[in-house]
Amino acid sequence: MNYPRLEINCTKIIHNTQYLMAELHLKAISVTPVTKASSGHPLLAQLFIHAGATMLADSRVENMQRMRCSGISIPLMLIRTPMLSQIAGVISDCSISLNTEIEVIQALSDEAQRTNSDHSVIIMVELGDLREGVMAKDLIDFIGRIVLLPNIIIKGIGANLACRYGIAPDEQKMAVLSALADEIECTFDIHLDIISGGNSASLQWALAHTGQTRINHLRIGEAIFFGYESLYQETMAGLQTDAMILTAEVIESNLKPSLPWGKRGNNAFGEQQPIEDRGPVTQAILALGRQDVDVSGLTPPQGITIVSSTSDHLIVETLGEKLRVGQKISFSLNYSGFLSAMSSQHVYKLFSYPHC
Ligand SMILES: *Cc1c(COP(=O)(O)O)cnc(C)c1O
Numbered sequence: 410m411n412y413p414r415l416e417i418n419c420t421k422i423i424h425n426t427q428y429l430m431a432e433l434h435l436k437a438i439s440v441t442p443v444t445k446a447s448s449g450h451p452l453l454a455q456l457f458i459h460a461g462a463t464m465l466a467d468s469r470v471e472n473m474q475r476m477r478c479s480g481i482s483i484p485l486m487l488i489r490t491p492m493l494s495q496i497a498g499v500i501s502d503c504s505i506s507l508n509t510e511i512e513v514i515q516a517l518s519d520e521a522q523r524t525n526s527d528h529s530v531i532i533m534v535e536l537g538d539l540r541e542g543v544m545a546k547d548l549i550d551f552i553g554r555i556v557l558l559p560n561i562i563i564k565g566i567g568a569n570l571a572c573r574y575g576i577a578p579d580e581q582k583m584a585v586l587s588a589l590a591d592e593i594e595c596t597f598d599i600h601l602d603i604i605s606g607g608n609s610a611s612l613q614w615a616l617a618h619t620g621q622t623r624i625n626h627l628r629i630g631e632a633i634f635f636g637y638e639s640l641y642q643e644t645m646a647g648l649q650t651d652a653m654i655l656t657a658e659v660i661e662s663n664l665k666p667s668l669p670w671g672k673r674g675n676n677a678f679g680e681q682q683p684i685e686d687r688g689p690v691t692q693a694i695l696a697l698g699r700q701d702v703d704v705s706g707l708t709p710p711q712g713i714t715i716v717s718s719t720s721d722h723l724i725v726e727t728l729g730e731k732l733r734v735g736q737k738i739s740f741s742l743n744y745s746g747f748l749s750a751m752s753s754q755h756v757y758k759l760f761s762y763p764h765c
Pocket of ligand 1: 443488
């Protein structure tokens with residue numbers, strides 16, 4: 410076995426995907442799994458397809474290309490507004506993209522015409538979290554210009570909330586999006602197939618909602634991987650929360666003073682943390698560092714505390730027994746921990762299929 414090692418429990422990922430798809434199906438909402446946290450890893454993409462996904466979403470064209478190269482052929486949805494410099498890749502690898510700029514959609518239209526293909530767009534509406542989105546007051550004008558563009562299909566509208574300021578996708582926001590969908594359809598006499606109500610933060614609303622809504626689609630990453638919705642980090646009933654673990658190896662273990670000695674400047678990262686003398690401590694070093702993972706995204710097992718990290722070393726303290734050199738320690742990860750470990754070339758990835 411190689412370390413540090415990120416183990417992905419495929420049985421749990423499949424369970425979470427299928428559970429959410431089934432629950433939301435009852436609400437007439439379809440789910441597109443989002444692969445961006447896994448850098449578009451082809452094995453995870455295959456898992457989602459195995460679980461029943463008919464489309465996958467990612468924020469990066471490079472990840473799309475990675476999936477295409479590995480033979481993934483189902484439709485792909487680009488969930489970040491395309492860069493003008495990547496239009497050709499968007500047209501060749503993505504069936505749908507989320508958009509907020511006329512200039513970009515114009516370029517998509519030009520490239521689609523050039524390659525004799527069609528491209529679908531979902532127009533994102535700003536609902537108050539102030540990340541991407543056309544302002545609602547400008548939406549009708551905006552759509553009015555898009556309907557004229559050749560080889561562009563207006564597939565629907567959508568919104569993204571919670572990511573920047575934690576603004577909640579609640580009943581009121583979803584009602585605004587629904588009403589905008591109705592207004593667009595009336596004004597232009599078109600039908601919008603997809604009304605995309607957001608990410609994992611929209612799950613609480615979607616699962617609790619009863620009654621009328623036009624929202625029929627969500628883009629879900631975090632909840633599938635971690636079993637919690639992102640708004641309040643509350644775990645969700647029916648979902649597995651420990652599908653990923655990161656394991657690293659102890660390379661030094663010693664009883665050391667807690668107070669360093671000598672003249673003091675900044676550390677390797679230009680930081681100077683306050684230190685207090687806590688007497689001697691049982692300290693261990695793991696072969697894991699900031700080059701492997703966002704250390705703040707790790708949770709150690711009980712009895713072990715993460716005290717510092719450098720590029721290649723994670724320093725922990727234990728209360729009881731000294732750790733042994735060669736011992737393996739497993740950490741749970743949050744979104745940022747998973748994202749960083751998954752994108753580090755120094756972390757080995759192991760996909761396991763335990764029976765649970
Ligand atoms: C990342 C992202 C998602 C998925 O968010 P999760 O919190 O992982 O469910 C959905 N939509 C957009 C536009 C995103 O950028």
